[in-house]
Amino acid sequence: MNILENYDLTQLNTLGVSARAKYFVTLSDEAELPELFNSDHFTNNPKLFLGGGSNVLFTKDFDGIVIFNKLKGIEILKEDADSVHIRAMGGESWHDLVTFAVERGHWGIENLSLIPGTVGAAPMQNIGAYGAEIKDVLLNVEAYSTNDGIKKVFKKEECAFGYRDSVFKNKLKDKYFISAITLKLGKTENKNLEYKVLTEHIKKNKIEVKSSKDISEAVVAIRKSKLPDPAVIGNAGSFFKNVFLEKNVALEFLSKYPDAPHFEEDGFTKIPAAWLIEQCGPIDGKSWKGYKLGNAGVHERQALVLVNHGNATGREIVDLANKIIKSVEEKFGLTLVPEVNLI
Numbered sequence: 001m002n003i004l005e006n007y008d009l010t011q012l013n014t015l016g017v018s019a020r021a022k023y024f025v026t027l028s029d030e031a032e033l034p035e036l037f038n039s040d041h042f043t044n045n046p047k048l049f050l051g052g053g054s055n056v057l058f059t060k061d062f063d064g065i066v067i068f069n070k071l072k073g074i075e076i077l078k079e080d081a082d083s084v085h086i087r088a089m090g091g092e093s094w095h096d097l098v099t100f101a102v103e104r105g106h107w108g109i110e111n112l113s114l115i116p117g118t119v120g121a122a123p124m125q126n127i128g129a130y131g132a133e134i135k136d137v138l139l140n141v142e143a144y145s146t147n148d149g150i151k152k153v154f155k156k157e158e159c160a161f162g163y164r165d166s167v168f169k170n171k172l173k174d175k176y177f178i179s180a181i182t183l184k185l186g187k188t189e190n191k192n193l194e195y196k197v198l199t200e201h202i203k204k205n206k207i208e209v210k211s212s213k214d215i216s217e218a219v220v221a222i223r224k225s226k227l228p229d230p231a232v233i234g235n236a237g238s239f240f241k242n243v244f245l246e247k248n249v250a251l252e253f254l255s256k257y258p259d260a261p262h263f264e265e266d267g268f269t270k271i272p273a274a275w276l277i278e279q280c281g282p283i284d285g286k287s288w289k290g291y292k293l294g295n296a297g298v299h300e301r302q303a304l305v306l307v308n309h310g311n312a313t314g315r316e317i318v319d320l321a322n323k324i325i326k327s328v329e330e331k332f333g334l335t336l337v338p339e340v341n342l343i
């Protein structure tokens with residue numbers, strides 16, 4: 001185990017923000033965990049587990065130890081005629097796991113294709129896209145306590161999954177390292193084509209959906225056409241969460257803003273954060289879209305995506321995010337919450 005000092009993290013976060021870690025270690029073997037957990041570097045310092053860095057914003061240097069998760073491996077635990085249990089190590093790429101599944105004709109995670117990042121981070125915010133969430137297929141999460149190094153298997157019910165949320169992002173924040181997950185996927189056709197953008201794409205392109213791979217390819221095509229590639233321009237996907245309103249609050253809101261797009265989900269009314277941001281703008285009345293604050297900016301086509309135009313500091317991006325939050329609060333009385341983890 002090689003613990004490095006004063007390590008540059010610029011290439012390890014998709015926003016491409018410059019930051020350094022006091023200590024940095026790459027974890028590629030689960031057997032190294034006891035040694036790591038017993039080391040002074042680990043016990044005496046704040047810890048940050050890092051996967052693909054696609055959902056973090058470094059606001060300053062990290063004065064602790066960054067553990068870069070490279071635990072690899074995907075295995076089939078059991079299968080029958082209807083389903084298969086797949087265990088994947090936390091350092092695997094999420095999309096590689098999706099590819100593994102759809103290549104074998106399994107159903108359940110095809111709608112989550114091309115979400116950047118690692119398997120280990122996926123339960124953290126219960127990744128979701130195109131009408132699916134990881135919680136729909138997750139059986140359990142294997143995680144090590146950072147207090148005593150003991151491994152616990154969290155059943156799905158213990159993970160308190162919600163919209164872009166889990167127990168690991170809340171009550172147990174920084175208390176567990178997710179080493180592996182197990183999913184239960186279907187072996188028989190189970191199309192999830194509820195999501196309008198996806199159904200429209202399939203119809204428009206006359207795609208005959210015969211397999212989960214067909215859906216995966218459609219999702220990949222949509223995402224490539226819509227979302228900025230972090231390799232081209234630094235970003236962390238949606239910077240803010242959508243807003244969920246209780247029924248009576250939603251009714252009042254919609255009576256004031258009848259044009260607001262809204263969707264009923266799990267007993268709440270979802271108002272897209274992108275729409276709220278699009279209705280506001282900086283002081284001169286221009287739209288937030290394409291707005292620049294120093295080297296930070298709002299993407300030209302995606303109001304929800306904050307970008308790094310080159311050498312943006314974490315502070316600049318936070319300042320821009322705060323201006324957007326304030327403008328939405330002033331206009332609508334609703335408070336946007338970042339989806340990205342501020343470090």
Ligand SMILES: Cc1cc2nc3c(=O)[nH]c(=O)nc-3n(C[C@H](O)[C@H](O)[C@H](O)COP(=O)(O)OP(=O)(O)OC[C@H]3O[C@@H](n4cnc5c(N)ncnc54)[C@H](O)[C@@H]3O)c2cc1C
Nearest residue numbers: 051052053054055116117118120121127128129178236237
């Ligand atoms: C272009 C783009 C599109 C995106 N689209 C979506 C989308 O459609 N849906 C969606 O849900 N998300 C989306 N995201 C966000 C992001 O891809 C996901 O949140 C992803 O799961 C983050 O994985 P990561 O490995 O990069 O996590 P990181 O950014 O490395 O970490 C995120 C958080 O999880 C913690 N963490 C990471 N690994 C572990 C671990 N093993 N144990 C404990 N804690 C850990 C970190 O400390 C940090 O707090 C998008 C991001 C980008 C850049």
